[in-house]
Amino acid sequence: MRYEKQKEKKRRKTKSILLVLLLLVCATAGYSYYQYKQGINQSLEKINNGSTEVNEEVYTFEGKKDQYGATNILLLGSDARAGEEKSRADTIMIAHYNEDKGTFKLTSIMRDIYISIPGEGKHKINSAFMRGGPELMRKTIKENFDIDLQYYAIVDFEGFVQLVDEAFPKGVEINVEKRMEEFIDVPLNPGLQRLNGEQMLSFVRFRHDAIGDFGRVKRQQQALQAIGDQLSGIQTIPKLPKLIGVVTPYVNTNMDTGDMLFVAKNFFSKDRGNVETFRIPIENGYKDANIKGEGAVLDIDLEMNNKAFHQFLTQ
Structure with missing residues (x-):
């Protein structure tokens, strides 16, 4: 019985750690995306007076890694x-x-x-x-x-x-x-x-x-x-x-x-x-x-x- 309780306690602790890590990953990703959008908006303010559109030509590019794997x-x-x-x-x-x-x-x-x-x-x-x-x-x-x-x-x-x-x-x-x-x-x-x-x-x-x-x-x-x-x-x-x-x-x-x-x-x-x-x-x-x-x-x-x-x- 004691073994089952210890096992359950350990399982709950592992779940808690995983949950904390997941929250940290989500928070980091969210913060990174927020900073990325802040940077874009900052530049757009300078380019187009706040417009969210950038005129950009789409090019074909048939590239690949080189023969050295780089x-x-x-x-x-x-x-x-x-x-x-x-x-x-x-x-x-x-x-x-x-x-x-x-x-x-x-x-x-x-x-x-x-x-x-x-x-x-x-x-x-x-x-x-x-x-x-x-x-x-x-x-x-x-x-x-x-x-x-x-x-x-x-x-x-x-x-x-x-x-x-x-x-x-x-x-x-x-x-x-x-x-x-x-x-x-x-x-x-x-x-x-x-x-x-x-x-x-x-x-x-x-x-x-x-x-x-x-x-x-x-x-x-x-x-x-x-x-x-x-x-x-x-x-x-x-x-x-x-x-x-x-x-x-x-x-x-x-x-x-x-x-x-x-x-x-x-x-x-x-x-x-x-x-x-x-x-x-x-x-x-x-x-x-x-x-x-x-x-x-x-x-x-x-x-x-x-x-x-x-x-x-x-x-």
Whole structure:
């Protein structure tokens, strides 16, 4: 009899623990969804004076994991303020995430690379987006660099500004290597300092100096590394739903919210390690050229760049 009472008591205790855990899970999910919606509404207030609708083109994207088992996300930067319905991609990056290894890598593709675009002939690679959206860009990268892309994300630069301001109320600490003022909205002075969203946008877009677009790509990678490093850690995880909500109205992507949370949670984990970066073309893997109808281009050694690129992905 005593045994039956103890068994019943134990069963009730187990049920109570499970109920508490269930309530905690529900509360956490509810809070996360609330924060996510708060972030969306906050951005919508800035975009459409409170409208709950965002005009977003739906793209076909036939992506998959690559041959190394990694998830690759095609990141395309665009500027809605340019007023062009079909614009070239201003920024082209591939974020590589290998879940088995727990590693993140980032590849920047120079936008002036002169390359074969499927069905279109040879042009600057950034025109693939204008000619056929992210799907044609995916096909172009696959054909030339033999890597599959599973997801895409087209990011309006204003979304970058809002994300920085929300995540870093005191700004992102970064070293500005020189005075920057030509063709950017907010001029920057040199030195180690904290930059807000508009200042960070100037930092990653400036390219009117002796090294031009090469310097801009280097600063883009520097900025993303600084943001990732300064956001990493367990204290960031509770902020993720709102941060994703803030940026969602500015991003056109085939990733669902669950995918974004999963990748972001691992990226901002304190155990993530360093984010390695790569650039196409590599040093000494291209020559400057001038093509009629295209202007100044980068004529790359495709075999040399591919070999270095795949070594980077697998090391």
